[in-house]
Amino acid sequence: MGLIRAALASKPVASLTSPHSIDHYLEHVHPMWTVTQVRARVVEVVRETGVASTVVLRPNGAWRGFRAGQHVEFGVEVEGKRRVRVFSVSSSEKRAGRTFSVSVKAHPDGYVSQYLHHELKPGTLVHLSQADGEFVLPRTLPDHVLLLSGGSGITPVMAMLRTLRDAKPGTPRPQVTFLHYARSREDEMFTAELDALVEEAGLGRVVRVYTREPEPGAELTGRFTAEHLQQLGVDPATTLTYACGPAGLIASVRDAYEAAGAADQLRVEYFKVPSVDLDAADATGTLTFEDSAVSADNSGATILEQAESAGLSPRYGCRMGVCNTCAVKKNHGAVRHVITGEVAANTDETVKICVQVPVGDVSMAL
Amino acid sequence: MSHYRTKHAPIEPLSASNHNKAPQPLVGPDTDRRATIGTDLMSYEQLEEFGRELDTVRQRVLDDLGQADADYIRRVIKLRNAFEVLGRIGLFMPFFWPAFVAGILLLGVAKILENMEIGHNVMHGQYDWMNDPLVNGQKYEWDNVAPAQEWKHGHNYMHHTYTNIHGMDRDIGYNMFRIDAEQPWYPSHRFNLPLAFVLMLLFEWGVMYHGVELDEYLAGRMDKAEFQGRKKRAMRKIRRQLVKDYVAFPVLSLALVPFTSWWTPVLVLAGTFVANVIRNIWTFLIIFCGHFPAEVETFKEEEAQNETRGQWYLRQLLGSANISGSKPFHVLTGNLSYQIEHHLFPDIPARRYGDVSADVHRLVEKYDLRYNTGRLSKQLWSVASQLHQLSKKPDDPYKIGNSPESKALRRAKREAEAERRAQEQAAAH
Numbered sequence A: 001m002g003l004i005r006a007a008l009a010s011k012p013v014a015s016l017t018s019p020h021s022i023d024h025y026l027e028h029v030h031p032m033w034t035v036t037q038v039r040a041r042v043v044e045v046v047r048e049t050g051v052a053s054t055v056v057l058r059p060n061g062a063w064r065g066f067r068a069g070q071h072v073e074f075g076v077e078v079e080g081k082r083r084v085r086v087f088s089v090s091s092s093e094k095r096a097g098r099t100f101s102v103s104v105k106a107h108p109d110g111y112v113s114q115y116l117h118h119e120l121k122p123g124t125l126v127h128l129s130q131a132d133g134e135f136v137l138p139r140t141l142p143d144h145v146l147l148l149s150g151g152s153g154i155t156p157v158m159a160m161l162r163t164l165r166d167a168k169p170g171t172p173r174p175q176v177t178f179l180h181y182a183r184s185r186e187d188e189m190f191t192a193e194l195d196a197l198v199e200e201a202g203l204g205r206v207v208r209v210y211t212r213e214p215e216p217g218a219e220l221t222g223r224f225t226a227e228h229l230q231q232l233g234v235d236p237a238t239t240l241t242y243a244c245g246p247a248g249l250i251a252s253v254r255d256a257y258e259a260a261g262a263a264d265q266l267r268v269e270y271f272k273v274p275s276v277d278l279d280a281a282d283a284t285g286t287l288t289f290e291d292s293a294v295s296a297d298n299s300g301a302t303i304l305e306q307a308e309s310a311g312l313s314p315r316y317g318c319r320m321g322v323c324n325t326c327a328v329k330k331n332h333g334a335v336r337h338v339i340t341g342e343v344a345a346n347t348d349e350t351v352k353i354c355v356q357v358p359v360g361d362v363s364m365a366l
Numbered sequence B: 001m002s003h004y005r006t007k008h009a010p011i012e013p014l015s016a017s018n019h020n021k022a023p024q025p026l027v028g029p030d031t032d033r034r035a036t037i038g039t040d041l042m043s044y045e046q047l048e049e050f051g052r053e054l055d056t057v058r059q060r061v062l063d064d065l066g067q068a069d070a071d072y073i074r075r076v077i078k079l080r081n082a083f084e085v086l087g088r089i090g091l092f093m094p095f096f097w098p099a100f101v102a103g104i105l106l107l108g109v110a111k112i113l114e115n116m117e118i119g120h121n122v123m124h125g126q127y128d129w130m131n132d133p134l135v136n137g138q139k140y141e142w143d144n145v146a147p148a149q150e151w152k153h154g155h156n157y158m159h160h161t162y163t164n165i166h167g168m169d170r171d172i173g174y175n176m177f178r179i180d181a182e183q184p185w186y187p188s189h190r191f192n193l194p195l196a197f198v199l200m201l202l203f204e205w206g207v208m209y210h211g212v213e214l215d216e217y218l219a220g221r222m223d224k225a226e227f228q229g230r231k232k233r234a235m236r237k238i239r240r241q242l243v244k245d246y247v248a249f250p251v252l253s254l255a256l257v258p259f260t261s262w263w264t265p266v267l268v269l270a271g272t273f274v275a276n277v278i279r280n281i282w283t284f285l286i287i288f289c290g291h292f293p294a295e296v297e298t299f300k301e302e303e304a305q306n307e308t309r310g311q312w313y314l315r316q317l318l319g320s321a322n323i324s325g326s327k328p329f330h331v332l333t334g335n336l337s338y339q340i341e342h343h344l345f346p347d348i349p350a351r352r353y354g355d356v357s358a359d360v361h362r363l364v365e366k367y368d369l370r371y372n373t374g375r376l377s378k379q380l381w382s383v384a385s386q387l388h389q390l391s392k393k394p395d396d397p398y399k400i401g402n403s404p405e406s407k408a409l410r411r412a413k414r415e416a417e418a419e420r421r422a423q424e425q426a427a428a429h
Helices: A003-008 A011-017 A022-029 A111-118 A151-165 A191-199 A226-232 A247-259 A303-309 B044-064 B067-091 B097-123 B148-161 B187-201 B203-212 B214-218 B224-256 B264-291 B309-318 B327-332 B336-344 B350-366 B376-389 B404-428
Strands: A038-047 A052-059 A071-078 A081-088 A100-105 A125-128 A144-150 A175-182 A204-210 A240-246 A266-271 A286-289 A294-297 A327-337 A349-352 A356-364 B322-324 B373-375
Touching: A011 A022, A011 B224, A022 B067, A052 A111, A052 A125, A071 A111, A081 A100, A081 A111, A081 A151, A100 A111, A100 A151, A144 A151, A151 A175, A151 A240, A151 A266, A175 A191, A175 A226, A191 A204, A204 A226, A226 A247, A240 A247, A247 A266, A286 A303, A303 A356, B044 B309, B044 B350, B067 B097, B067 B224, B067 B264, B067 B350, B097 B148, B097 B264, B097 B327, B148 B203, B148 B224, B187 B203, B187 B264, B187 B376, B203 B224, B203 B264, B214 B224, B224 B264, B264 B322, B264 B336, B264 B376, B309 B336, B322 B336, B327 B336, B336 B350, B373 B376
Parallel strands: A144 A175, A144 A240, A175 A204, A240 A266, A286 A356, B322 B373
Antiparallel strands: A038 A052, A038 A125, A052 A100, A071 A081, A071 A125, A286 A294, A327 A349, A327 A356
16 A cells, blocks of 8 residues: 555544545545545456456555455446446466456356446446455465366466466476366367466466367366376375365365365365246245354245344344335345345345345345 | 255235334234324225325336436535535635635535435435445444434434334424424423524534433433443544544644634634534524424324334325425435425435425325425424424413323323233233
8 A cells, every 4th residue: 555545544534534434535536546445447358258258457556466366346337336246366466567357257147247248348447345265375385286177267266377377487386287177168268378378388287178068189078077186197185276166066076085085185166156036936045144154044034034033133123114224235145125026136235134035045244 | 055945935025024014113002903094084095005106106216216316426425525625725714704704604515415415315225226335324424423323223213214103203302392282391391492592503412412312211211231332422423523623623724823823723613613503503494394394293103003004104294394495405405305205215315306296296186185395484484483382381281291180191091001011910820
């Protein structure tokens, strides 16, 4: 943080602007001049595949940087409403200049990912969080590292691979095995760069498996099995492994590592495409109260009622959607307004829990 | 990884929160008895229809919210920021009196905009849909000595849910004035008008004191921990407001003393004080005109028990009064000059109230209801004469709070309640 930012974030300045933060004033002078709110401009949008793109961002001085493997909240304003999703950073930590990138596969029903892929223009203002996440390489690197991914799970491990590639010459570098599963070559992100890395000496091996359209003479075929590791000569017990991908892939990898007695070498991050069945007459999914570490099957009642029956006592007032006392942050998941029937599916949005029922899995900051 | 389980759940469209019933504490002991609000004006079927029609109006606005609303509130915030910065600069120039006076006025207007069109409306959650943390109802804190948390409880919940119900809405006369003939008269009410004048000058302090709810604590209806918390939050907020207005900026102006005179910081402090008083006077006038003109109706708890959504809407309509005026006037009142529309739809952005009032007028005509509106002078006159009329000791001894008759009545009520409890306990054994 620069000297000016540090001064603006200081207590004497806060006492002059109280009860507001200095950002309440600065953002109206220039949207990028905020002191604590992380903001960025889109520099470039690169099409990776037919449905995936990489967004290059230039953050303002409030950004404290990231470590490869971390993710960031990405918010864009459309029609006055900020839509927020969480995306993995895909660029190298060692990238020159003040830019970084996130890579996103457009989900057919995903408003933000579709918007990103089709409409996002250079120059657009993006509201970010600080980078966050424990899925990062250790400070002292081991001798062997396996980066395993499936589908769009490639993004955080791609950031790791790029970071390892860009390490200063002379610094100790582990032997990297990069194993990626994609449906087909067309469906794969970063193809050209990965092709180049296959040739790069001294980094390790880059292997891709196309599960639906295998290339003739491919080393490995089909979905992940423990044999794939054997064929690549990877010993789970001595290889620090980072795996990211759909929940099914992660489950198989976990089973393989547990069978090999190497569960402590495995770091995972997985994603699940939220399945929201709006027409379902029955309540589905799990309602999680994140802050209290309590979860319960969705009963179909309002979130407030479900929280109360789970033993929580959230603040509430009118219980009819008027007074806003019960408004609380929804981390993720879709909820339906019981009066209007409107569905809200944003990450990190505030909802009145007395008039919202969960639709599928929902996580609340309660 | 969670797996999906399916089981039967009672999701029926529009019914899952029992939305068409009364808010929880308004459910009466006999749940079959229907609320009587509005039954002199409409049938129950009409009341239901009235509620549905207003729901439709609300939904139409919600569906239409977008960039224009976001741009509007940001424009108002920008204007407020500019006024505040210019105002503070003007206050630093007491050696040039036109700039100094303009500074006072600009800071006063900045505080009015902040408290009314921005603070009050943002804290209602009117802009929560934008998902912007800087205009989020849960996070916003306003430029006023009353802490947001207590104000939101007393205002958004108590006042907006139980609007004008005696014994539930603490805003009827603020425990200070006799503003409704249903309120019992006490000798202190002789000073209705002079007290109102003093409150006008100190209004933000009155709002803060009202939010601490000392009376609730002393009456044993609030536990000590809750009261201590309220007191602590109030003290912290007071400290911050006082430090900003009366320490930090005057200290900053010390830098000008070598070029001007020793009294520059004193005038900065005095000018800021006047700006705060300007804001107090304005907010007091607007708020008193919203609910206290003579024709505004109040309700008894028994009438409102088990009310439907239509009846809730009707209570809001009958319990509020509008002030007519120009567009800048509406902005300066935070669009609370559309008090009726605000009470019907407290959580839609206030800039929409003007449009919505056309729909409300249509429904008022359809059901032949009353719509209380008038110019500021008319509404103020009505409030003042109401305060004056009701300050006089009534002839009816039952309207005098500490008359032997009233005391006997309260004792009889207490005893009846105790007997009922004893019988219930005996029946339980």
